[in-house]
Amino acid sequence: MGDYFQTIVDVDATAEDAARLGAKVVAWLVAEGIVEAEPSNCVLDGDGRGHAAGPRYGTAVHDDTYENGGLYVHVGRTMFDSGQGHPEAVTCPHCSARTELTLADQPWEPDDEAWGPFRGAIRGWDEGDAEATKVGCRSCGRAAPVDRWRWKDDFFAFGHLGFTFWNWTNLRDAFVAEFSPRLGGHRTVELGGKL
Ligand SMILES: [Zn+2]
Known part of the structure; x- marks a missing residue:
């Protein structure tokens, strides 16, 4: 239940x-x-x-x-x-490149290297620190605030x-x-x- x-x-x-x-x-x-x-x-x-x-x-x-x-x-x-689990992927609002956030061979485990910058940005968003909310895209190199990235399955x-x-x-x-x-x-x- x-x-x-x-x-x-x-x-x-x-x-x-x-x-x-x-x-x-x-x-x-x-x-x-x-x-x-x-x-x-x-x-x-x-x-x-x-x-x-x-x-x-x-x-x-x-x-x-x-x-x-x-x-x-x-x-x-x-x-x-969404209450439980871990986000699987996130998409850049500039270039639409998708970043996988879990390990390829252990999809229930976060990929710390990919997920780390987002975790830090979420903390920044929580604290209302506009500069700390930005995450750079590995594909296009541009940064966007964490609330503008598109999260898989919302x-x-x-x-x-x-x-x-x-x-x-x-x-x-x-x-x-x-x-x-x-x-x-x-x-x-x-x-x-x-x-
Ligand atoms: Zn991008």
Whole structure:
């Protein structure tokens, strides 16, 4: 057993915008009956700030016959990940060259030489140090901030605003597609996993 999550990350929201946009989306979800307005202790590590599934949450998911948790809104600088395992590969935003991040003969083990610079850049991103977030590409030699590299299977997403649905079955594509317009046309990334 474990807890499953699906997170929709707004990768364009700034630190200043995140709280306002998060509240706007929650107001929409409450109005639709997808989550409850009153925060409660319904999600893992939610500190009582989760929003339990509302009476019409079935309109957001493929199958509403299972037990369900609720929504937790992350506001603030966050590296979102898929919960378990290790990223397999990452693609340069300049030249589209792909860097493998695991050992060829032991694909469950990180390749420390390839992964090291990204690990350091992620730490830089966490600390808000813009210069330390840059990683140079081995193919084209240009550098890009770690949050602009494209992670295989959307293993990581970097942002200031994310919506995590705990223990809901697969979100409907049409539901996920409604987030971007409600976030002012911001790009969104969906990732999921298990803890
Ligand atoms: Zn490159």
